[in-house]
Amino acid sequence: MKKILIANRGEIALRIMKSAREMGIKTVAVYSTIDRNAPHVNFADEAVHIGENPSNQSYLIGDRIIEKALELQVDGIHPGYGFLSENDEFSKAVEKNGMIFIGPGHEAIRTMGDKLAAKEAVKKYDIPMVPGIDEAVTDVEEAKKIAKEIGFPVLIKAAAGGGGKGMRIVDSYDQIEEQMERAISEALSAFGDGSVFIEKYITSPRHIEFQILADNHGNIVHLFERECSIQRRHQKVIEEAPSCVLDAELRKKMGESATLVAKSCNYRGAGTVEFLLDSEMNYYFLEMNTRLQVEHPVTEFITGLDLVKEQIKIARGEKLSWKQNEIRFKGHSIELRVYAEDPQNNFLPNVGKLSVYQIPKGDGIRLDDGYREGMDIPIYYDPMISKLITYGKDRNEAIQLMIKAIDMYRIKGVETTLSFGKFVCQHQAFVQGNFDTHFVKTHFNPDDLKEIKDEEAGWAALLALKLHHEEKNILRTP
Structure with missing residues (x-):
């Protein structure tokens, strides 16, 4: 690889570029309008504008990023974290267009991005898992039955979730309906997928x-x-x-x-x-x-x-x-x-x-x-x-x-x-x-x-006073 594009912004884009430069690899920065003068843009060997400020008009538009990468004859794309880093379709599209995705294959991303699919994949290796169900549930009455069998407290989790979104702790039977509706709604909003599952809540993990x-x-x-x-x-x-x-x-x-x-x-x-x-x-x-x-x-x-x-x-x-x-x-x-x-x-x-x-x-x-x-x-x-x-x-x-x-x-x-x-x-x-x-x-x-x-304010005031006196003494010195 002689040139890579970093499909990200801020500190992680800059951090990746520094390692690439040490390896003799040229870098391409992408930026939204508000990031045009950001440090990662100035540090890169080349930089290209990809859209307006909201991420869904810039950093999340995979097709546009791939288009720019092809124009600049990039060998690979590093996604950093966040944005498109765990998007299996983006990973697949990068490789389909003859470039290297600096990350796992799209099948691994897809499998591990779905918590239920991930549980199914690791099951054959006898790895300890939290007691719960291994399938999505949407029916409230079924959820109540499952929760009762597992034993309270339970955790309702978005199957496609992450970052704490679509997650609800339920302590009692009468909370199931309300918390399930909230978890499904939040999961739909955050991930476009309202699938949830239920597992035992580990109280002091x-x-x-x-x-x-x-x-x-x-x-x-x-x-x-x-x-x-x-x-x-x-x-x-x-x-x-x-x-x-x-x-x-x-x-x-x-x-x-x-x-x-x-x-x-x-x-x-x-x-x-x-x-x-x-x-x-x-x-x-x-x-x-x-x-x-x-x-x-x-x-x-x-x-x-x-x-x-x-x-x-x-x-x-x-x-x-x-x-x-x-x-x-x-x-x-x-x-x-x-x-x-x-x-x-x-x-x-x-x-x-x-x-x-x-x-x-x-x-x-x-x-x-x-x-x-x-x-x-x-x-x-x-x-x-x-x-x-x-x-x-x-x-x-x-x-x-x-x-x-x-x-x-x-x-x-x-x-x-x-x-x-x-x-x-x-x-x-x-x-x-x-x-x-x-x-x-x-x-x-x-x-x-x-x-x-x-x-901290007290220490800052003392430091400022000390510097003030030192400056006065310097000015008085003949």
């Missing part, structure tokens, strides 16, 4: 996922796990690698299950197999994400591998360079997703202009972003500004470095999740590793952030 790589020659390995239990609205905010609760034996078992999930759908490329881990350390297959994950940098830190480069190597037919027993991890890494959201107002988006944007730097600190000072956070896309990642020799060092990096990161003009990240890293439950996916509901009170913000 941890969310553990395994990074896998698979080549076109039948080789599959995992790159260990990521702990993703700190979430809001069923969506991740903080991830880390490795998990502080897995021992070597459980890690080996879960890793082997993850590679079997990949095998079940003839997977190729980078993917992530997600599990729920209950309080008794039993794990259950949840789903597979057939793309690069937002949180992939923590895996890169502990393994020393570049996952984008590995994706490109696999896509051009190369074999994996190592076997499972040759892969090691070292140290600990934590990632905070920095969203333009207000944690004091139920994490609602808080878009606007970045009037101040000063990034943290230093050993063990990595920042993947797609914005610069003075830019607007558009209302049209996901409000993530950046990913702040730290690495230390152990978990405590990574946590302390994250707190330091948050303090160094100055953003004004929008509310962000930085203060929430600092709250988590200073909370005893997180520090001690005693948490699950209900951390926010159990431990977080928006008023807790006021104290953090007041403290």
Whole structure:
């Protein structure tokens, strides 16, 4: 591959381009009208306009992106994550037009994109799954009967879902009808598919996922796990690698299950197999994400591998360079997703202009972003500004470095999740590793952030005063 098009925007487009450039591969950026001066557009070797601001008029129009790629004689297309990354028709169309889709085949995307089809595919490998039904249900009375057999609480989930959409927890028999209607409606709105299924709700789960790589020659390995239990609205905010609760034996078992999930759908490329881990350390297959994950940098830190480069190597037919027993991890890494959201107002988006944007730097600190000072956070896309990642020799060092990096990161003009990240890293439950996916509901009170913000404002005022005095002294020096 000599030239690839990145069918995405922002930090992930920029991150992919950097690895491609190091491999000597030219890059093409695509952009909507509002993104015309974005960093990923300026960094690319070539850039092409694909439509107006709403994603359904630009980044989601696969035919237009393919048309532009053909005009520019592109060899491959990398979808990043979000947008078209898990669209099997787009993957199929890319390859039909003689280009390489830097990701799995369309059959794997289709299978793993449907939760019921995914369950069916992995069933023959005897991988633990949450008790429930393996078929879609639309009849309320049938749903009530199934829920009663499984036992409350149950979870109603969209078969084509993801990101917490089309998901409802039901605690009692009389809630079934209302919650089912809501789940179906939300699933139709988000995915165009109202199919839902019912499974047992694991009350205090941890969310553990395994990074896998698979080549076109039948080789599959995992790159260990990521702990993703700190979430809001069923969506991740903080991830880390490795998990502080897995021992070597459980890690080996879960890793082997993850590679079997990949095998079940003839997977190729980078993917992530997600599990729920209950309080008794039993794990259950949840789903597979057939793309690069937002949180992939923590895996890169502990393994020393570049996952984008590995994706490109696999896509051009190369074999994996190592076997499972040759892969090691070292140290600990934590990632905070920095969203333009207000944690004091139920994490609602808080878009606007970045009037101040000063990034943290230093050993063990990595920042993947797609914005610069003075830019607007558009209302049209996901409000993530950046990913702040730290690495230390152990978990405590990574946590302390994250707190330091948050303090160094100055953003004004929008509310962000930085203060929430600092709250988590200073909370005893997180520090001690005693948490699950209900951390926010159990431990977080928006008023807790006021104290953090007041403290930060005090330090900022002292720093400004110190700088003022230093400047005065400099001016007085003859």
